[in-house]
Amino acid sequence: MSATPAVNPRPSIQEAAATQRYWDDHYAELLEQFPEQFVAVRDGTVVASHRDLAMLLYDLQDRGLDARTDVAIEFVTSRADRLQL
């Protein structure tokens, strides 16, 4: 790679922190409604959910939504507290 480009990441740190706050604040209710599913949220509303990530992505694509720029996606699970990487 040539010269290092200026570091202005997308999302910004502030945007990423705001998205994380949304998940933190709404995780319990999302878990109740969409257990063990990937959820896509746009403007505070769940617009798609699926147990399979690829299926969720295809669903978003069919609706003309960009998984990167139009929605925030998270996997909602009751088992996040037990993970052996």
Place this chain on the structure above:
Amino acid sequence: MISGFWTPQFPLPLIRIAVWLEGITSEWVLVPFVVDTGATHTCVHPLDATRLLGMSAASLDAATWPRVEASSGIGGGANYLTTSALYAVMHDDHPTTPPEIITGSIEIGELTAESQTLPSLLGWDVLQHFRVTAEWRGQVTLERRASAEAPSVGLPR
């Protein structure tokens, strides 16, 4: 100071690092990584590869990759695509203090039923450049080590 964070629902320390992947991203992309002192190599798993890097599900099929690296872990083996990467580790007062730029590579995980929910992992290929501190549900920090202390070591596969 470079600070990470914890979330209420996830029991591992996280840190946001900007990455630029040759041929994949056209800008710096901020990715939350688990600070994983049990990982030799840094990797992005499918959830972050799709929602943050903008990769498609089809592009995460190892059958389409020119070369596949196999890695093993506690949960079993997995296929990865290795690509060149730049890392920009940003100080808390970014952009006042310039970011720490690390040149290296990153592994992108194949999309499978097992890998689709995994977080991305920051391994020792990047962590070797920093002093790592993590307190349970407390402070998580990276501090750049002096260059004399921190030779860039290419980790064997």
